[in-house]
Amino acid sequence: MQLLSAAGLAAMLPGCTQLGASNRITLAHTLDEQHPVHLAMGRFRDELIRLSGASIAVEIFPNAQLGTERELVELVQLGAISMTKVSSLSLENFAPDMGVYSLPYLFDDSEHQRRVVQSDVGQEILEGLSKVLLKGMGHYDAGARSFYMTDGPVNTPADIRGKTVRVLPSEALVKTVETFGGAATPIAFGELYAALQQGVVDGAENNPPSVLSARHHEVCKYYSLDEHVSAPDVVVMSQSVWDSLNEEQQGWAKQAMATSEAYQRQLWRKASDEALAEIEASGVVVNRPDKAPFREAVAGFKAGFDGTRIGELAARIEAMSESA
Known part of the structure; x- marks a missing residue:
């Protein structure tokens, strides 16, 4: 601390x-x-x-x-x-x-x-x-966090490969982006608009109200609702x-x-x-990719927590799914 x-x-x-x-x-x-x-x-x-x-x-x-x-x-x-x-x-x-x-x-x-x-x-x-x-x-x-980018949509995990993406300073979130082949960079939220505008990062990930309130849709014209984390x-x-x-x-x-x-x-x-409706009305291309390839890409990463405290909690949480 x-x-x-x-x-x-x-x-x-x-x-x-x-x-x-x-x-x-x-x-x-x-x-x-x-x-x-x-x-x-x-x-x-x-x-x-x-x-x-x-x-x-x-x-x-x-x-x-x-x-x-x-x-x-x-x-x-x-x-x-x-x-x-x-x-x-x-x-x-x-x-x-x-x-x-x-x-x-x-x-x-x-x-x-x-x-x-x-x-x-x-x-x-x-x-x-x-x-x-x-x-x-x-x-x-x-809500759910999804990728928004300056140079094109994210339809599959491969579209993140080689891209620099701003994330919160969360180890698991960093690892998720890296698993997709991207480079995760923690940047203060208040500094992110300029970083996107100047090309310091290629994109970021967040929920629709945060994207809109920070006006990131003005510089990122592609919003892909992969919904990789719901924290x-x-x-x-x-x-x-x-x-x-x-x-x-x-x-x-x-x-x-x-x-x-x-x-x-x-x-x-x-x-x-x-x-989300306002973001789309502003001209941003909003797409809803198939989540299956994203889930498959992170399966090995998640399995790495088996036998740990986080793995135990995750198993108890997933057992509460209606499909469990």
Whole structure:
């Protein structure tokens, strides 16, 4: 855990957010105020205020006002802010069990993922975050990640060969791109538009709302819905803040989070469909390749986890598939 940069940011924040001191929860994230995550956090705020009889105040900081996603996680670890949303792809660098969500083609569909994150195995993975000073509160839907490129569509894994693709700093995601024959390059999301425009990378991979909100469809005119990874977002609270809540307050927070999760899933489906339609209407060529060659290409990579903790979790998750 790299806490130095977060500690520097923490020094600029107005004190600790532990409830015993101020009855104030601070939430921060990197997305805009129209994003389903922000709207769902607003629902969490409203529900927690209602349940607590306004005895708990909640403040939300969107648009990376308080730092990058990694910096926000570190600030939550320190207790400098109360909560944040982070991709499970990024969380694997803090808690190894989260790495199972980075495996390609782990879920059949969004319903399979929902069953998993709400199951005993999903809760077990969340609880593992306590080892790194985080309390796993719940999950948000982040859709499926697919390739978008500047110079042509991806119809088969061979179309990635020799291409440089921006990815999140996830070991499994890097390996997935490399298995397809590409070179995976971690670049900060805020710097990606320029990197695509200048040809530093040939493409990237993400879900439709993220592609649209970052305007990457302006420079990448090919979007190929191979849907190689469907990794959920995770809402985390500082373990120290959680421990400062009494049992009743913890119950309110859990109930508010459950309401927020359901609302976010509803918003996400609509936002994803609308974003994809807008991307296609802008002139981007959207194709839906046969996923079988992609699944076959990563089969050996996934089998390499057999006999490991990640392999055990993956087997339990795949056993929850309707086709299992």
